[in-house]
Amino acid sequence: MSVPFYVSPEQIIKDKADFARKGISRGRSVVVLQYRDGIVFVAENPSRALHKISEIYDRIGFAAVGKYNEFENLRVAGVRLADMRGYAYDRRDVTGRSLANAYAQTLGTIFTEAAKPYEVEIVVAEVGPTTTEDQIYRLTFDGSVADEASFLAMGGRAEAIEGALADGWQSDLDLAPAVRLAVQALATGSETTLESADIEAAVLDRTRPRRAFRRISPTELAETLAESQGTGPDNGADRGD
Numbered sequence: 100m101s102v103p104f105y106v107s108p109e110q111i112i113k114d115k116a117d118f119a120r121k122g123i124s125r126g127r128s129v130v131v132l133q134y135r136d137g138i139v140f141v142a143e144n145p146s147r148a149l150h151k152i153s154e155i156y157d158r159i160g161f162a163a164v165g166k167y168n169e170f171e172n173l174r175v176a177g178v179r180l181a182d183m184r185g186y187a188y189d190r191r192d193v194t195g196r197s198l199a200n201a202y203a204q205t206l207g208t209i210f211t212e213a214a215k216p217y218e219v220e221i222v223v224a225e226v227g228p229t230t231t232e233d234q235i236y237r238l239t240f241d242g243s244v245a246d247e248a249s250f251l252a253m254g255g256r257a258e259a260i261e262g263a264l265a266d267g268w269q270s271d272l273d274l275a276p277a278v279r280l281a282v283q284a285l286a287t288g289s290e291t292t293l294e295s296a297d298i299e300a301a302v303l304d305r306t307r308p309r310r311a312f313r314r315i316s317p318t319e320l321a322e323t324l325a326e327s328q329g330t331g332p333d334n335g336a337d338r339g340d
Contacts, residue, residue, distance in 0.1 A: 115216045119240035122218030124255050126164040127151075128285055129222070132250035132268060133233055134277035137226045137305045141281035143254075144299040152301045154312035156181040156193045158226050160303050164254035165219035165240075173202060173221060195225030199236035199244055207242025216240050220253045226303035226311050230270065256288045263287040274302065275323045278315070282324060295321040 127143040129151055140162045142151040151170075155161045155177050163170035180201055181193045202223065210216045217240055225234040235247040250268050252260035263284035272280070278300060286293045300315040307313065315323075 115210060116241065119210075119216045119218050123165045123220050123240065123253075126166075126254045128252055128254035128256055128260055129162045129164050130250065130252050130260060130264065130281040130284055131162055131222050131224060131235060131247075132264060132277060132281060133230060133235075133248075133270070134272045134274055134302075135230070135270075136274065137311065138224050138233055138235065138303040139274065139277050139281065140222075140224075140301050140303075141278060141285065142299045143285050143293065143297060145297045146299075150299060152299055152314075154301075154310070155198060155223070156185065157190060157309055158303060158305075158311040159193070159195050159198065160224045160226075160301065160312050161221065162224070162253075163219055163221040165217070169217045170219040170221060173205070173217075173219065176205070177202065177223075195223050195234045195236060199223045199238060202238050203242045203244045205242075206238060206240060210241040222247075222251065222253065224303060226305045228305065252284070259288045260284045275326065278320070278323050279326075295324050298324075 129140065129142040131138065131140050138160065140152040140160060142162065144151050149167055151164065152160065152162045153174055155174070159181070161174050161177060163174070177198050181198060185193045202221065206217060219240060221238050223236045223238065227233050235251065237245045237247050237251055237253070249270070250261070250264045252264065264280065267280045282293055282298060295317060298320060300320055302313050302315065303311045304313055305311060
């Protein structure tokens, strides 16, 4: 009688975690950082059809790295949950914290029970009336949740990118300097120069009346990046917009 092949639970969990980390590390990075009037998302993403940054609800945004089909499933589920909760109760009952908790449960269940974990890392961010009331939650492939502040980076080269952000980030940054800082940080450790066509960007703007999410258009992004090269209308000076 043959002896059944045995793998310890610790080894299974370790193998799953290593598999997920390798998949995430191959993905292009995303930066999320606070600026004076809200939260800005900047991703290295040349595609104009497959978004890594999206709106979830009125004042809540979503960003992800990893396998597109997996984080897109999570995004759609989050939108449906937010819509159902807002319709059944009140729009104010839809919060970034509640969505982060729901995502944590889903990712944790998939990690422990499915044969293959999701190769994703996501951020759920909610802009508040003031900077101190902003909420940024980072969720990893195993359902772990971290409450972040100021800035974060996900994906390949995340550690080097966060180091570059730490050198330039200030709490009172305007939008244009914040976008330029994020793009410069994303280029850290890369052998190629990032152009506006390689970037996807959006903001949660606390000054907007209800729906805070707004995508930064390719034209606006190109103008913003051109200012840092001295080719903009103000010859590189910050406009403060």
